[in-house]
Amino acid sequence: MIDVAREAGTSVSTVSRALNGSDLISPEVVAHVRAVAGQLGYRADKRAQEFKLGRPLTVGVTVPDLANPFFSEVLKGLNAAARAGGYRLLIGESGEDPAEELRLVDELVDYSGALVLCSSRLTRAGLEKALALPVPVVCINRTVKNAGVVAIDYRAASRLLLEHLTGLGHRRVLYVGGPASSWSDGERRRTLRRTARALDVTLDEVDGGWSGNHGYDAGPAVLHSRATAVITFNDLVGIGLLSWMYDNGVEVPSELSVASYDDIPIAAYSRPPLTSLRNERARLGELAWQQLTKRLGGDDWPAPDLLTPELVVRASTGTARRRARIR
Amino acid sequence: MIDVAREAGTSVSTVSRALNGSDLISPEVVAHVRAVAGQLGYRADKRAQEFKLGRPLTVGVTVPDLANPFFSEVLKGLNAAARAGGYRLLIGESGEDPAEELRLVDELVDYSGALVLCSSRLTRAGLEKALALPVPVVCINRTVKNAGVVAIDYRAASRLLLEHLTGLGHRRVLYVGGPASSWSDGERRRTLRRTARALDVTLDEVDGGWSGNHGYDAGPAVLHSRATAVITFNDLVGIGLLSWMYDNGVEVPSELSVASYDDIPIAAYSRPPLTSLRNERARLGELAWQQLTKRLGGDDWPAPDLLTPELVVRASTGTARRRARIR
């Protein structure tokens, strides 16, 4: 900058003003300075700028698992929105571990003007700590006070699933659960139970996880239950389960129906294609950013945004014609 | 910091030294300052530190598509390695668009001490521009001079695939290609052609893309070719293609074999499970970081790291018994 000033025969203040389009500076000088700067290949040091200006134009994000398509797409949406607003994303992955997530948050906050916790696995206490930080925090898929909240409406989601299954005549449904630290697993269980009661459906539950392997491994337990329909924590689990059923000669859907949450792209291509709940994941990210901008603009936190998913019926659900058993 | 200094009855210099563990300071003072700092809840401003200290401890990364499991896992590996080295990741997504990638690079460089371009879609000229930047650049899955290079050994990869297929008796193979701007698609084509010639296999090619939809849409073209085996650009394309074959009554592998590159987790759960080339994607990220540290340490760029994949044979490949045709 000093070089530019010297070369242009002005002071650095003038260079700064010229480059930033201040209005109390003559147009000729602006043109001249711009020319000189371009010629010298000068680039303003963004870090110094942001340093001087105050809070960083960065939003820190945590996700449990980068390789999970659900989170990738949330990140896509958030990234696009944040970039449009002049912000960048600093992404951290907690590996589904609450302690690691806390460390991560603690580190990200040093470089971020805001935080987005995506499907936070934080303990209650950890979350308190995060909210006490001197930056605004938005939670995606976790409700909490004094923070922005954007979430899937699991009440509606679970109702859609169960109504679909009862419509097909199922009266006994099994839920294959997700990671214990997952808030959204808790919500899915809670809303399923409640809706099952209302619909007079028997709901059993077994533990699962978040990956295809977890679903595959749940195969025997599923068969042991006397359910005719299964709802899995997510599509990866569902697809893994479908695979076990195929390997063990159980026909889907004539012996067992399988449905799931999220509708990741690959769900349409499983065999049979998986009935699932489509949610606008990218939109989750977008809305998180919107909440953030409002808050950064000085307003209070807006009301939580709830996204209602849409049931995509595919061939993995149908009427039960036979009891499943291993052949 | 000033507050801490005042409260501790010292100068800010002393506080700085105490907190950073300088050796020319008395232990008692260190203890005292630390205590005061803790009590006041003082946290050093990392951004100011890095600003003063010089280059940012951040590595900027570009990927074409965050939702693609291949890239997610590379990011996982890179992230883990970089964090262990005290660096953070600034991630940008180009959306498979060369122009956008260039903009991205131009922005990331303002905040990064190093750049990692993952499967760069940059044009030749764009890449030159990126390499001319005042930070070290590592390319993952793209070879280039004067930069770090970490890549899959596609020569070995293509050979593994074709030898497997010829071993099963296939003499006519079709390649369903990837995005035009993808270097790795180019490499796959090049090495396949070359190996096909050596093995006396007829190789046809059609254009595809990177997603399940691209694979599904390629179905008719695949059937029109007279190939008995198909190699797809990646697993997503492969799974999409399998789905089309199923929907149209083509039996895999008895009428058509399908194999692919990458072996993403879901490949094991397609129906039939997909024969694919396993590569250590997380390791790609790790190696990229290693190259970077060497370079940042003052050395020249090390020789390119080539990772040889491993063929995972599953049920989607077998001996062709019938000519495929739509029923």
Next chain:
DNA sequence: TCCTAGCGTGCAAACGATTGCAACCGATCG
């Protein structure tokens, strides 16, 4: 002709840390 706006510009102080250098201390040595 002089005074006063008002516009354009430069000086210098910040932002929050690190660090070379000088100064100070007590102790040891000659």
Next chain:
DNA sequence: CGATCGGTTGCAATCGTTTGCACGCTAGGA
């Protein structure tokens, strides 16, 4: 007893910007 020295500490400059304030200049009105 004074010089020296090692061990600590503080002063002030610095990183690359932005910006409040003061100043100078020009033009227009009285």
